[in-house]
Amino acid sequence: MSKKAIGFIDSGVGGLTVVKQAMKQLPNESIYYLGDSARCPYGPRPQEEVVQFTWEMTNFLLEKDIKMLVIACNTATAAALETIRAGVDIPVIGVINPGSRAAIKHSKNHRIGVIGTKGTINSNVYKHTIKEKDNTIEVISMSCPKFVPLVESNQFNSSIAKKVVAETLQPLLKESVDTLILGCTHYPLLSPLIQNVMGPNVTLIDSGAETISEVSTLLDYFHLAESSHNKTASEHKFYTTGSPKLFSEIAETWLESSHLTVEKVNLQTND
Amino acid sequence: MSKKAIGFIDSGVGGLTVVKQAMKQLPNESIYYLGDSARCPYGPRPQEEVVQFTWEMTNFLLEKDIKMLVIACNTATAAALETIRAGVDIPVIGVINPGSRAAIKHSKNHRIGVIGTKGTINSNVYKHTIKEKDNTIEVISMSCPKFVPLVESNQFNSSIAKKVVAETLQPLLKESVDTLILGCTHYPLLSPLIQNVMGPNVTLIDSGAETISEVSTLLDYFHLAESSHNKTASEHKFYTTGSPKLFSEIAETWLESSHLTVEKVNLQTND
Incomplete structure (x- = not known):
């Protein structure tokens, strides 16, 4: 205690x-x-x-x-x-191990997406962590550099945010991931917008x-x-x-x- | 590694x-x-x-x-x-901390049942652990000394097991618990019988x-x-x-x- x-x-x-x-x-x-x-x-x-x-x-x-x-x-x-x-x-x-572990548990099709900052995505830490645990999983990573400034400026509910999120995530839609790790703790504030773009069949993992x-x-x-x-x-x-x-x-x-x-x-x- | x-x-x-x-x-x-x-x-x-x-x-x-x-x-x-x-x-x-934590997370009515061996129940360890985390919770404990021998003798699917489980758990039914910790790792082998007696509104927690x-x-x-x-x-x-x-x-x-x-x-x- x-x-x-x-x-x-x-x-x-x-x-x-x-x-x-x-x-x-x-x-x-x-x-x-x-x-x-x-x-x-x-x-x-x-x-x-x-x-x-x-x-x-x-x-x-x-x-x-x-x-x-x-x-x-x-x-x-x-x-x-x-x-x-x-x-x-x-x-x-x-926050990386818990998020990775939860994503592996949730994914059925073995295709996990990760979005995060440039630093996180370039470090490949999620890909490395997930594949250490299960190397049959395909990890598709994408940095979203515009997301954090939207949150920090308290604009995460704005129409600008909606547009930015939709445009940024567009390339991810064709990757058929069934699980998406919000690999930045700012992103859960944008999760209604992210879920809307990804559709109801993609599970968002809130590492928090x-x-x-x-x-x-x-x-x-x-x-x-x-x-x-x-x-x-x-x-x-x-x-x-x-x-x-x-x-x-x-x-x-x-x-x-x-x-x-x-x-x-x-x-x-x-x- | x-x-x-x-x-x-x-x-x-x-x-x-x-x-x-x-x-x-x-x-x-x-x-x-x-x-x-x-x-x-x-x-x-x-x-x-x-x-x-x-x-x-x-x-x-x-x-x-x-x-x-x-x-x-x-x-x-x-x-x-x-x-x-x-x-x-x-x-x-x-196995006691993880089971306690999961039960607290699941219980909505703050009434948690615990079944286990005489040793576990007499030690009061579940009650103590749960109340340390949330002292608004009522913990109702009961020892079930006949359960382990049924499992060890490979009789956990038998009609005798069904009868013993029903009789043993009877007093617990009037306690209105919404969550029941299987506080003995032998008990998940009896969980279909236990669930049947407790009814569908009671969540069984498998500490394993x-x-x-x-x-x-x-x-x-x-x-x-x-x-x-x-x-x-x-x-x-x-x-x-x-x-x-x-x-x-x-x-x-x-x-x-x-x-x-x-x-x-x-x-x-x-x-």
Whole structure:
């Protein structure tokens, strides 16, 4: 048992889709979230830079004494999970293994699509992870560089978003995938639009929901879960390097909560 | 990645219900199984004896160089999980946390039933685990001492089994549970009979299926999963302290496999 919070980091607001699942599945747990919206998107950045930024976010939350870290960002998971895991002494969980595992479980025709940022797709991490588990599966990957800016600017319900999503996903329609991994935690905010384009026969995999099942398993395994007998209510704290106002607007809509405290922070390299 | 096998131990043939899920969800993995049918059932035995027998099974499989141990027996998990986990240097997984987590997720009316052996039910481990996670849930527990012998003697499809299951579960019917944990790995072999008595509105939780999702998470977390690129086929070995013939009959029916090698072994205390 531990009263400490679970830390979540993301390039911006995307990791809130993972937090939403955490609030639902782990109501006793406190959550500290840091979104690096000022430097978002991470997708087009060189890997070394993503690793550096991920370390900066990690160090910020480690100072708040978290008990577990969730890298709630596919680009950062692809670039930095192993390095961060080797360098800190709390459990560190990424979003790629849980999403891959769920997709393999769901796919019947052995054709899985993956959409993500340029960084994630170019790293081939989903293809590699899935084929390690089952090399009979065909993985069709596509980067969607326009999606994250739509979400970060709170335009994910707009008619522009609808048009961009339809145009971007067009080439994927002829690939006959039956399962599509939303390989970026920003994308579940666009999932009604994505589902509409892909059609009802394609199962969308939200890696956030899958990741929280993994978090729950590891909390139990490492005896870190908060007890429901604890009288202190769970406490959530949100930090952003960007605009707290914009962050609050998106977070309050997405998390259906009106009591969020969002603090603006600056990140510096921990040398 | 690791070519080593995952070890499964049980008081008898019950853990085969967990193995069935492992073969389905983790087809690349090799499985070594040890069932202590000669000393089954564990349910009525004192806790110290169950701990001792569990250590004997664990030591037998550790000598076969397994990479992970699944205590595929609720009674042994309740009595010995923490001790075994603290005493060996490979990951050790029990069946109680995964079953509890799944039941909480499924229950809508917050009334969860648990059936198990006398040892498991008297330990109150399910009640404790569930209420740690959500103390608004009512847990109704009942021991079913006649169930394991029915399974071990390969009578789980018989008319006697039907009668025993109906009579035993009668008191549970007025408790209005909407979810029932099969808190003994032998019980999924009786699940058609149990479902029939409980009715279609009660969800049965097979802790085996849930446990294998946890095994999969931990194989990934500890980099122990076998690669599908490995050309060597997975290899399964079955050991029993009881009758290899009876074990084979049950295992071949349950696992729908006709190529099982079952070896008779004797267990001795490792002093």
